[in-house]
């Protein structure tokens with residue numbers, strides 16, 4: 001995956017954390033903290049400490065071993081991810097929170113300064129900065145304060161997983177990895193191949209279906225069709241259908257294919273309305 005992202009130059013990872021109203025009870029936080037939650041985390045995906053050089057494990061003359069990774073960002077890498085975040089915020093609630101560790105890392109200080117410069121080009125977007133540790137705390141204390149969070153590869157990895165759990169289940173979470181304008185993009189559920197439940201017909205297909213909705217919105221510019229899919233998912237959940245991972249008392253447990261077919265039928269119904 002790292003190689004695919006790097007070679008396709010998929011530098012912007014978009015991970016929405018949306019809490020469907022019918023699933024507020026599935027979150028580990030109190031319903032009032034997550035009801036209506038709609039955050040977009042924009043994570044830089046091809047730079048930072050996962051790729052920086054020097055890296056490696058070496059043996060020192062005294063026999064000790066030393067592991068090294070390097071956090072490195074250039075202004076152009078910061079600018080292009082910042083533009084993605086500000087452009088997205090312009091289509092949402094108009095707020096960007098940039099997150100780093102400017103208090104202890106030079107690369108974080110550069111990140112803060114350069115995001116501020118890009119922010120000056122977007123007078124209608126409100127920018128604030130938050131240290132990554134504080135951002136993690138705020139995500140579980142009062143997540144609805146955020147609109148778009150933009151952050152580097154390492155902190156984005158952590159913060160997007162924290163935000164993901166606010167919404168209940170891995171099986172609900174789509175993601176997008178975008179490259180340069182006109183280049184490639186990759187859409188996939190946040191979860192992996194779930195080998196422990198393979199072949200049982202119980203996997204939740206919603207993250208994959210919502211990933212296709214993201215493709216319609218961000219690559220094909222088909223916002224209405226994307227909305228139709230998202231509304232159909234909402235409709236089916238409101239109707240009480242659940243796969244095993246999001247099962248709640250009093251709801252109907254269904255298989256992967258029944259969930260998928262029900263979403264298709266809801267799309268037909270909503271499309272006619």
Ligand SMILES: NC(=O)c1ccc[n+]([C@@H]2O[C@H](COP(=O)([O-])OP(=O)(O)OC[C@H]3O[C@@H](n4cnc5c(N)ncnc54)[C@H](O)[C@@H]3O)[C@@H](O)[C@H]2O)c1
Pocket residue numbers: 001170171188189190191192193194195196197202203204205207245
């Ligand atoms: N982005 C990615 O491509 C990605 C992400 C995570 C893991 N992986 C890969 O997937 C494989 C399995 O990894 P893992 O088990 O650590 O992570 P996983 O995401 O596949 O599974 C984690 C847990 O969540 C459950 N789960 C995942 N998706 C689900 C769904 N749609 N419905 C219901 N339950 C679901 C699984 O049953 C499992 O208990 C590994 O090869 C790993 O490298 C890939």
